[in-house]
Amino acid sequence: MAIGPAQVDLSSAFIGDDNKLTELAHVLGNSLHDLGIVYLVGHGIDLKLIDRVFDTSKELFDLPAETKKKYSKNNLLNHFSGFAEIGIETLGTDPENTFELKEAFDISIPRPVFPDILPEFQNAVQECTTAIENLKEIIFKLLAKAINIDENIFLNNSGKYSDDAQNYTAFRALRYPQVPEDYTVTNKTRCAEHYDWTIVTFLFQDSVGGLEVKTQDGTWIDANPLPGSIILFAGEILEAWTRGYFPAVYHRILLSEEDERLRRDRYSFGYFIFPDDDFVVNPFDKTKLLQNDSTFTPVTVRSLIQGHVSQAY
């Protein structure tokens, strides 16, 4: 039986010891290389803050339909922020599985929009975003160290969210509503099989569970909720940049009649990190990557993402 994603304890990143940092970089790098996903523990983000985001995002999804409509992605000039209602988005590409029973609220980091009636949600998300941005700095430096490249490369090219730059980096709150007894779940998922299009994604899940990831040999294994942890996914841009050294892992959340978890609402939230749209992802020299000889050609972030977005909506 396949084992689950590795747990990486980041505590030693905060004590300012270079040897410990190098050791940690290798542990994190090897684990992300193996599966494209790790559980981060000892990450320093206040668990009470994470709970506040979950609690207030429940209030967000419980808003009256009329209010949600007002903040629908379709009704806002800025299409990067707002509600993606149930049924409008399909991350998967399997034509048999085109319905995902979920609703999302996206907040573009360069162009945020918050419902003005939920200041507690806005405060919690903004505090959490700041904390994740700090964690991102540590992770990006460790990943660069792990593959012996300039430690600021990921950081310097991950976008500054300036007014004149287009950048897809976003905070996303998700609710997968509970499924009534008489609902047919055939050909529906909570979240179809996909990989993220990001450099990396930080994912926070509640205790319900159901997330699975695909190993290199094609087996699906559970990425069960691990209390207090944050999931780190390698995304497509990191995979291309590192010639597949950090692989973008496929993940999904299925629905099945026998699965009791579908009788409960499931909540998660994620922080999806991109370089600016006009950044050219130029794959690193393969000798730096332990001879990973996969072929990738330089590509702009815009061209990578636009194709995905037009397919998903």
Ligand SMILES: O=C(O)CCC(=O)C(=O)O
């Ligand atoms: O809700 C989850 O646990 C996963 C969500 C996800 O994979 C995504 O939105 O890209």
Ligand SMILES: [Fe+2]
């Ligand atoms: Fe995902």
